[in-house]
Amino acid sequence: MLRVAVPNKGVLSEPAAEMLSESGYRQRRSTKDLAVYDPDSDTEFFYLRPRDIAVYVAAGTLDVGITGRDMLLETAPADGEGPAAAEDMPLGFGRSSFRFASPAESGIDSVAQLAGKRIATAYPVLLQRFLAESDVKASVVKLDGAVETACRLGVADAVCDVVETGTTLRAAGLRIFGEPVLTSEAVLVRREGAEEIPAVAQLRRRLRGVLVARQYVLLDYDCPNEILGRATELTPGLEGPTVSPLQTPGWSAVRAMVRQNDTNRVMDELWELGARAILVTSIHACRL
Numbered sequence: 319m320l321r322v323a324v325p326n327k328g329v330l331s332e333p334a335a336e337m338l339s340e341s342g343y344r345q346r347r348s349t350k351d352l353a354v355y356d357p358d359s360d361t362e363f364f365y366l367r368p369r370d371i372a373v374y375v376a377a378g379t380l381d382v383g384i385t386g387r388d389m390l391l392e393t394a395p396a397d398g399e400g401p402a403a404a405e406d407m408p409l410g411f412g413r414s415s416f417r418f419a420s421p422a423e424s425g426i427d428s429v430a431q432l433a434g435k436r437i438a439t440a441y442p443v444l445l446q447r448f449l450a451e452s453d454v455k456a457s458v459v460k461l462d463g464a465v466e467t468a469c470r471l472g473v474a475d476a477v478c479d480v481v482e483t484g485t486t487l488r489a490a491g492l493r494i495f496g497e498p499v500l501t502s503e504a505v506l507v508r509r510e511g512a513e514e515i516p517a518v519a520q521l522r523r524r525l526r527g528v529l530v531a532r533q534y535v536l537l538d539y540d541c542p543n544e545i546l547g548r549a550t551e552l553t554p555g556l557e558g559p560t561v562s563p564l565q566t567p568g569w570s571a572v573r574a575m576v577r578q579n580d581t582n583r584v585m586d587e588l589w590e591l592g593a594r595a596i597l598v599t600s601i602h603a604c605r606l
């Protein structure tokens with residue numbers, strides 16, 4: 319039986335369960351359920367705090383889990399101190415970065431200026447590591463959440479916090495400075511050095527199928543054979559486009575996968591070349 323850890327709360331919780339549902343796995347009906355068994359795939363899902371997920375996976379009690387890259391790195395044991403969990407594949411949701419910010423009036427706007435200051439964070443391990451690497455000596459104030467309020471209440475001079483849109487920091491009167499300490503997204507984690515089992519390979523294939531279905535569309539068009547070469551250069555597909563003859567002499571039909579973000583640009587360019595009947599279809603699921 320495969321055992322999988324899934325975030326039970328927070329911003330990663332819903333999209334993680336949604337991605338697993340789209341991958342064909344049964345998910346819990348109520349947010350109060352602690353675990354659910356999917357008989358079709360012989361897989362049990364455990365709903366745990368994202369901060370704890372890598373701990374279970376590293377210990378080997380669960381085979382794989384979904385958590386944030388920042389959480390994985392925050393909870394990783396120091397070198398040589400027991401087994402670790404490792405990133406297996408990025409999952410394309412829950413994107414954020416981990417960044418410094420300070421009150422506009424503090425005058426702190428570079429990492430060097432953090433020397434001797436107090437920095438509040440909910441990720442003390444990541445922050446300590448970054449400060450050590452940057453050779454900056456500062457004191458770390460460990461908080462559980464709502465870190466952005468720490469400066470206003472006088473327990474810190476700056477913060478290092480998760481930023482998605484930046485709205486929370488701005489609302490607290492803080493200004494972001496310096497390069498991101500880390501860029502994060504939801505990732506599948508597995509135990510470092512764990513033996514590969516077929517059920518994990520299948521889960522990975524299913525998740526990749528959902529990722530590709532979300533990122534690509536299927537493009538169909540007809541074009542005169544003279545422009546076929548240039549048209550298929552625009553739509554090379556993954557392994558190569560499918561080209562079949564149309565009943566109309568001198569014309570071909572082409573089908574290829576195209577990145578969703580590129581769809582309109584590619585359609586415009588195909589039209590300019592002389593392609594017609596350009597159709598876009600969404601991909602529901604796939605195995606590549």
Ligand SMILES: Nc1ncnc2c1ncn2[C@@H]1O[C@H](COP(=O)(O)OP(=O)(O)OP(=O)(O)O)[C@@H](O)[C@H]1O
Nearest residue numbers: 327328329368386388389412413414463480482502
């Ligand atoms: N806008 C966001 N806000 C917070 N976390 C985000 C955001 N976008 C992505 N994440 C990711 O979600 C994870 C944090 O999850 P969560 O907020 O549930 O944990 P927490 O802050 O420790 O717990 P809680 O908020 O319940 O106290 C991190 O991996 C973080 O990178």
Ligand SMILES: O=P(O)(O)OC[C@H]1O[C@H](OP(=O)(O)OP(=O)(O)O)[C@H](O)[C@@H]1O
Nearest residue numbers: 463464465480481482483484485486487
């Ligand atoms: O850049 P934004 O789009 O504003 O999002 C980032 C904010 O969201 C998170 O807070 P969360 O809701 O998890 O509360 P917490 O700080 O108490 O964990 C995070 O800690 C930031 O404060």
Ligand SMILES: [Mg+2]
Nearest residue numbers: 328329463464
């Ligand atoms: Mg949070």
